[in-house]
Amino acid sequence: MDQYFLRGFLCGPLRTSAYSALKMRSNAAYAEVRRGPQRNVLAVMVLLMLSSVVAAQKKSSCIDCHIKLDDPRLSAPAKNFEHDIHRGRGLSCNDCHGGDPNADTSEAAKDPRKGYLGKPRTVDIPAYCGKCHSDANLMKRFNPSLRVDQESEYYTSVHGKLLKAGEQKVATCISCHTVHGIRAVSDPLSSVYPLNVADTCAKCHGNADYMRAFKIPTDQVSKFKTSVHAKALYDKQDLSAPTCNDCHGNHGATPPGITSVANVCGQCHARQADLFQTSPHKAAFDQQGLAECITCHSNHGIAAPNDQMIGTQQGALCVNCHANGDKGFTAAGHMRSRIDELIASIGKSNDILSLAERKGMEVSKPKFDLKGATDALTHARVLIHSSSTAEVDKVVTPGLDVANKGYQAGLDALAELSFRRKGLAVSLVFILFLALLVYLKIRQIESRQPVAKEN
């Protein structure tokens, strides 16, 4: 019997004093046990003792009864609880609902004198969960890194405020986390796993009938699923891509106001947000009461940005506010033309380098260097948020230099290829001529030689 076997056996189901006691004595006792033949006898005794403790710990008359009930509303909690994270941490029905799980009758198990609380009212649910989840000392025992402000944050949310005001249809803890089958956020089957959050919110926010009384749109999730964020989240399985709670908050869920929306987007798009704050648009948007980022990019159905959004042509967003002749109109046209110029230059360089590559020339270095121009293009697209033509020019001009160098490298490679081919043609003429000379020499030699024969 190995110490590690004992430890593994004890750790899983119990985490009880039995293991602690054994652990305390383990150094001395285990050394003793290993020495003599009595170690097997002792091990068997420990196992028997532990199995009886396990049997006693696992008794739950709540589950035993509820799992057999025909009414699915009553049997589901017992069935779902099997996968619940709380069960995995050693908690049972009575830890939330009170009562006596060791009692053999329903009446005795649900005796209010034994602290039986029963099913909480909707309005009581946050406090019901908060009993443990708001208790820092208690939660440390299970997960020291888990936050304990969910309940207080919840009451700052629109959901929490409405609940306090007596609204029963708002989301509480169990609306999002489910009940009796609660899983860890990191569990892909959890209703609050990043890939599942939008559908969880949509249960209410996508249901027009359910939301009618609140008079808010119900197309947020369907729009979100067409967005660039959803593409990253669902198509690329990029769990860092935002879903509902990343912008709205989770326990303190609330729609960001006009003044705070830039802060929400700026959590990830920090550079763009900073540039916008220094741009002339900042004051103008504030003056007109426009929300910052979403005025151009929209909110839930944010499409991947493209160069058509800027400029003075039809369909560009700039012309929604700027008219021909004003400063912004000129700046938009200038920034767009510089970006177009850089794109064309990169394309031209790429084409010629790819052509040289297809013809077998080694151009990996200039191709790599050309990435500098692509970086400049990306940077310029970000700098648009400053609305400053000077800032955009500062990166476009060196980007054009890099692209032009790439083009020149492509031209050089093709010139080198042409040189090689011409050189080959000349060399082959010499080589063939030399071979011909040797052939003529052989003819000359053999015309003078007698033919030898083998017998």
Place this chain on the structure above:
Amino acid sequence: MRATVVKDWLDERLSISALSAIAHKKEVPVHRHSIWYYFGGMTLFLFVVQVVTGILLLLYYRPSAENAFESVQFIVTEVKFGWLIRSIHSWSANLMIATLFIHLFSVFFLRAYYRPREMTWVSGVVLLFIVICFGFSGYLLPWNKLAYFATKVGTEIAGVVPIVGRPVLRFLRGGDDVTGATLTRFFGFHVAVLPATATVFLAVHVLLVQLHGMSVPPSLRNQNVRKMKFIPNFLLRDLIGWILAIGGLAALAALFPWELGEKADAFAPAPAGIKPEWYFLFMFQTLKFLPAKILGMDGEVLGIMAFNIVALLLFIVPFVDRGPENRKRTLFFNVIGVLALLYIVVMTVIGYAT
């Protein structure tokens, strides 16, 4: 006048005229199979090309994981005619292996290994394996992605051989994985160990060819066969072949420069459809076709063991097939040769097609 003095001075010390007399005495039979005599010389010429271009590459090549790729990139882009030298080295290596295979099969089918040329055959087979090792070790040296993963797969195959596999793998790689340590030791094999070994066996092989002369195929031994002088008649014909080979190599280098690819990255995923060099493809394809288990044994291990046995059998061919007297045995060896050739061609074609 002055040249005669120098010649006499050297002759007195090096017996040049005696060596020259031996060389001038050598004759080459002329018959309908004479064309195959040229492939030995062609292989030797391509080996010399390898040595010369290899030395030139050494002037710039840096054998480390950090610098190898960049140094080859420098050779093909910055060094004057570096592209030509590197491409010729790569093309010539492949052509040399091709001419070596042709030489091997022509000697096999023309029974040029019959007594007293058994040791010529054995030294030739040793040279074949040395050249294959040259190919395997040289392939990694540019330290590009394809070479990196091909070496990984190649050394893994060596590693599955029972008992010795694991130590061989660790010896080849210089550790458990293909790293800069592998590159350094492959470089050592490629430019020191293998050239030294090849030089010894090449000297023995050429010396034996000179000693025994060219073999006349058994089917022609009872006929009157014309002969030509090795010097100058045959050598000048060889020379035409070598000159044309230079032209061919130059054309290949100029029109189809040998690709450099992307730098090796141990953390990158292996490229899809990765294949070894063409001369390993028939073995690679065989291993792919073999079932996972054959009679309870690992199919891949059995395949590798089978190839090792075939390699060993190659050495003993002249000691089993000792003369044309036993017609059944001759027929058996002909069938084996044709089947082996067909097998190599078919498996290589399948390997490229799939």
